[in-house]
Amino acid sequence: MIFNSLTGRKEALVPLVPGRVGMYVCGVTVYDHCHLGHARSAVVFDVIRAALIDRGYKVTYVRNFTDIDDKIIRRAREEGKTSEEIAAAYTASFHEDMDRLGVKRPDIEPLATGHIPDMIAIISALIEKGAAYSAGGDVLFRVKKFSSYGALSKRSLDEMLAGARVEVSEHKEDPLDFVLWKASKPGEPAWPSPWGPGRPGWHIECSAMAMKHLGETIDIHGGGHDLLFPHHENEIAQSEAYTGRPFVRVWVHNGFLNINREKMSKSLGNFFTIKEVLARFDPEVVRLFLLSTHYRHPIEFSDQNLRDSRSALDRAYRFLDLLERERKDASSPVHGGGGGPEDGGTSGGDLLEQVRRFEDRFDEAMSDDFNTPIALGSLFDLVRDLNRQIVSERSLGRSVPTELLGRAGEAVRRAGRILGLFQHDPRAWLEGPGGRDGDERRREVERLVAERTAARKARDFALADEIRRRLEEEYAVVLDDGPGGTIWRRKAEEGSGETGKSGGEKRGNGEERRGEAGKRGNGEAE
RNA sequence: GGCGCCGUACCCAAGUGGCUAAGGGAGCAGUCUGCAAAACUGCGAUUCAGCGGUUCAAGUCCGCUCGGCGCCUCCA
Numbered sequence: 001m002i003f004n005s006l007t008g009r010k011e012a013l014v015p016l017v018p019g020r021v022g023m024y025v026c027g028v029t030v031y032d033h034c035h036l037g038h039a040r041s042a043v044v045f046d047v048i049r050a051a052l053i054d055r056g057y058k059v060t061y062v063r064n065f066t067d068i069d070d071k072i073i074r075r076a077r078e079e080g081k082t083s084e085e086i087a088a089a090y091t092a093s094f095h096e097d098m099d100r101l102g103v104k105r106p107d108i109e110p111l112a113t114g115h116i117p118d119m120i121a122i123i124s125a126l127i128e129k130g131a132a133y134s135a136g137g138d139v140l141f142r143v144k145k146f147s148s149y150g151a152l153s154k155r156s157l158d159e160m161l162a163g164a165r166v167e168v169s170e171h172k173e174d175p176l177d178f179v180l181w182k183a184s185k186p187g188e189p190a191w192p193s194p195w196g197p198g199r200p201g202w203h204i205e206c207s208a209m210a211m212k213h214l215g216e217t218i219d220i221h222g223g224g225h226d227l228l229f230p231h232h233e234n235e236i237a238q239s240e241a242y243t244g245r246p247f248v249r250v251w252v253h254n255g256f257l258n259i260n261r262e263k264m265s266k267s268l269g270n271f272f273t274i275k276e277v278l279a280r281f282d283p284e285v286v287r288l289f290l291l292s293t294h295y296r297h298p299i300e301f302s303d304q305n306l307r308d309s310r311s312a313l314d315r316a317y318r319f320l321d322l323l324e325r326e327r328k329d330a331s332s333p334v335h336g337g338g339g340g341p342e343d344g345g346t347s348g349g350d351l352l353e354q355v356r357r358f359e360d361r362f363d364e365a366m367s368d369d370f371n372t373p374i375a376l377g378s379l380f381d382l383v384r385d386l387n388r389q390i391v392s393e394r395s396l397g398r399s400v401p402t403e404l405l406g407r408a409g410e411a412v413r414r415a416g417r418i419l420g421l422f423q424h425d426p427r428a429w430l431e432g433p434g435g436r437d438g439d440e441r442r443r444e445v446e447r448l449v450a451e452r453t454a455a456r457k458a459r460d461f462a463l464a465d466e467i468r469r470r471l472e473e474e475y476a477v478v479l480d481d482g483p484g485g486t487i488w489r490r491k492a493e494e495g496s497g498e499t500g501k502s503g504g505e506k507r508g509n510g511e512e513r514r515g516e517a518g519k520r521g522n523g524e525a526e
Numbered sequence: 527g528g529c530g531c532c533g534u535a536c537c538c539a540a541g542u543g544g545c546u547a548a549g550g551g552a553g554c555a556g557u558c559u560g561c562a563a564a565a566c567u568g569c570g571a572u573u574c575a576g577c578g579g580u581u582c583a584a585g586u587c588c589g590c591u592c593g594g595c596g597c598c599u600c601c602a
Contacts, residue, residue, distance in 0.1 A: 028602070041602035071600070153597080159528050160598070202600085224602030229529095231601090254602070255531090261594065265601060292550075293539065298532075298595075305538060308551040315550080318564065365540095373540050377549035384549095384566090391558090391566055461560055468562075480563050489563095 002220075003296060003369045005228060005251040006152050010369055013052075013250065015219045021057045022214035023049060026206055026223035026231070027109070029066040030090035031075045034097055035271035036286075036301060037257040037264045041224050043287055043420070044254045044295040044370075046103045048222070050418045051366045061106040062213045064206060065091055068113050068199055073188055083189050087113075097274040101283045102420040108213050112205040116191045119200045119208040122242050123180045123193075131241040135171035137183025137196045143176040146237040152251060153229035178234050180204045203234040207247070210235075216243040222252040225296075226263075255293075259301045272301070285310045287420050291372040310492060312380075313421070314430070316412075319383045321426035321487075323409045326390060327402050329484050351389050351404045355411050358382040362415050372419065379415055382408070394483070432476075432490030445477055449486055452479075 001010040015021045025045045028038055049061050067087035076083045098105070123139050126132035132141050143149050143157070150156055160176055179201035184190035190197035200208075210218055216239075223232065232251065239247035256263040264271045277286060289309035293299040361378035365371040386400075386408055393400050416422030431442070452467040471477040476491040 026602075029600085034602085038602050044602090069600090153529080155529055155598075222602095225531095226597070226601055229597060230599090256596075256602080258595080263596070263601090267599095267601065288550095289538095296531095297539090300538080302538090304551085308538060311552090312550045315564095322565080371540080373550095374548075377540065380549050387565055388567095395558095456560080459560080465561065478563060481559075481561095482564080487564095 001368055002250055002252065004249075005253050006248070008154075011250065013219070015057070016215070016217055016249065019056070019058060021052055021059045021220060022218045023052075023059055023061045023220040023222065024206070024210040024214055024218050025061070025063045025106075025221070026227055027063045027065050028094060029069050029071060030087045030094060031069065031071040032090060032266070033093050033273045033275060035264055035266070035273050036277050037224070037271065038094075039097065039101060039274045039277075039286065040257045040290050040299065041222075041254050042098055042103045043101060043290045045222050045252075047291065047372065047419055048220075048252070048295075048370050049104075049106075050420070051370055054418050055367070060108070060214060062108045062110065062210065063106040064110050064112065064209050065094075066202065066205060067091065067111045068189060069202065093275075097278075100278055101274070101287060102423065110209040110213060112200060112209070115205065115208045115212060116200065118212050119181075119204045120193050122204065122208055122211075122238070125242055126180065126238060129241065131238075132180055133173065134181075134195045135173075137198060138171050138179055139181035139195055139201075140172055140177040141180050141234070141238055141241075142173065143178070143237065144174055146241050148240075149176075149237050150233065152233050152236055155229070178203060178230065180238065203231055204238060206231070207235050207239040207242070210247075211239065211243070216245050216247070218248055220250050220252055221248040222254070225253040225255055228253055254295045255298045257290075257301055258298050261300070263298075264301060277306075281306050281310065282313075284421055284423065285313055288313050288376075291419055291421075292376060294373055295370060307492075314492060316379070316383060316422060317424070317426045317429045318489075319387060320409060320412060320422060321430055322387070322390065323405050324426060325482075325484055325487075326399060327405045327409075329399060351386065351400060352407070354382060354385045354389075355404070355408050359411050359414075366418065375415065375419070379412065382412070430489035441475065445471065445475055445488060448475075449479065449488055453486055456481075 002013050003010050013021070023045075025041070028034055045061075045063070049059055052059050065087070068083060072083050072086050076086045079086070095105075123132060126141065127134065127139065130142070131145050132139055134140075150160070157176065181193060181195055181198050181204070182201055183196055183198045189199060191199060210221065221232070221235075228251075236247050258264060259270050259272075262268060262270060281289075285306060286309075289306050290299065292309060292312075358378055358381065361381075362375050365374035365378060368374075390400055413422060448467050448471055452464045452471075455461075455463040455467065468479055471479060471488070472491065477488045478491050480487050480489070
């Protein structure tokens with residue numbers, strides 16, 4: 001089941017072509033670095049795509065770049081560069097962010113500037129059909145000609161007019177009409193067209209790119225909730241007026257990422273870039289955080305929430321590490337841990353049952369409108385259940401059959417592949433980042449641990465404790481004496497501070513606020 | 527002004543008519559441990575913003591009130 005913004009309820013996904021899903025998601029306008037709100041959208045649809053593939057669909061995922069637009073032009077002018085240079089730079093920045101977040105590349109990443117002829121073709125056809133008109137070098141869509149306008153955003157033409165915030169331009173026949181083609185001013189980037197040099201309006205590019213790559217009717221069209229109106233409403237109008245067929249079967253909109261209860265956005269200036277966040281938190285921590293709330297609900301960005309996610313992720317990795325160590329122990333002759341495959345016993349049966357139950361619950365959750373919070377809940381249930389089993393077997397002098405340990409680990413890893421989590425080796429994750437000094441640090445830690453083990457053997461606990469203290473203070477390493485020897489892991493480090501402390505103070509100046517300052521809450525209360 | 531969303535324990539967060547209100551984080555206590563850590567066990571909402579209503583049964587449906595937010599303009 002998948003929630004469709006158009007119908008307002010969950011529906012079964014019925015692709016146009018059985019077994020294949022065409023999915024288009026509105027990408028970003030490449031005029032600046034992306035903030036965490038953009039990351040949410042990308043991660044959400046990354047997971048949706050993976051869940052669909054897991055369910056056996058052949059998915060074609062298209063996500064565009066808006067690489068020509070007023071903001072890009074403005075930015076280029078400010079920096080004395082070309083629009084192309086700006087677009088290229090921030091496209092690269094976006095890719096870097098996505099790669100770090102483990103967001104897989106879509107199958108196709110079309111550029112608006114690469115589809116100008118397609119847009120012109122659509123616009124020309126719309127004019128012929130009387131759905132659009134040219135005026136003063138612009139081409140506008142005649143909204144009143146499209147009777148079902150407002151179906152997606154559930155508002156009537158009258159209501160929209162009553163809103164009175166619609167820009168009334170001199171060329172418009174009607175205030176609600178929107179631009180398909182925009183005449184360029186001298187010096188601005190321009191493409192030749194039947195209506196003179198100009199550039200595409202924002203909405204037409206998505207229609208053109210979606211239809212070009214996925215056909216006239218696409219199965220899933222997604223984007224942030226803020227795109228629902230007018231962007232997606234306009235896409236529907238122009239596309240359906242053009243083809244006469246339904247444009248999209250299921251509309252999917254992700255909720256906002258809030259900060260201090262407000263939407264994180266460029267125009268409010270209350271954003272943290274993905275790079276800023278990743279400087280303080282591991283990408284998987286960020287992903288877990290983003291997936292811990294259902295994709296349609298708002299999620300609150302805060303240091304505390306990120307730290308909670310880090311703790312939760314550590315718990316999962318500790319569990320995965322335990323599985324692997326148990327496996328080694330059980331198969332090592334030294335331990336002779338009896339847990340051969342035939343040792344199944346009663347607990348083995350329970351355990352297999354628990355793993356299966358987890359798989360079922362996980363799939364069920366993901367199938368129910370991609371309910372990642374429930375999916376994660378089922379995962380942590382499994383963690384608790386298996387930890388419990390392992391402890392109880394241990395107390396009986398036995399170990400859990402290695403096959404089942406492997407089966408459990410695989411189940412978690414499969415879930416992790418869909419969510420983009422648990423992609424690290426558990427020991428490497430727990431021990432902390434390697435890097436240039438990593439090996440050096442590791443050797444030193446190992447040496448101290450061995451030294452302490454010797455001290456413990458000699459029952460020199462004073463020295464052992466001293467070494468532990470040193471490891472914690474100098475290496476931020478915490479020790480864990482277990483039946484299989486001493487293991488160590490990095491202490492959950494405190495974030496380095498700056499970014500999160502302010503907790504979303506608005507950025508005072510910044511170009512984003514230009515002309516917008518005071519739009520809200522500028523102190524002039526009535 | 528129009529349309530819409532949200533309000534669940536200290537924090538985060540599922541649950542959308544019916545078993546004891548998932549799960550994570552934090553806290554406290556216990557088991558284990560030379561000491562720790564982890565893990566496990568127990569404690570923690572007789573209650574789901576408030577008030578009415580529908581129903582045999584409501585956190586879940588309806589109405590009102592209070593509080594927060596979003597879209598209507600570029601925005602994931």
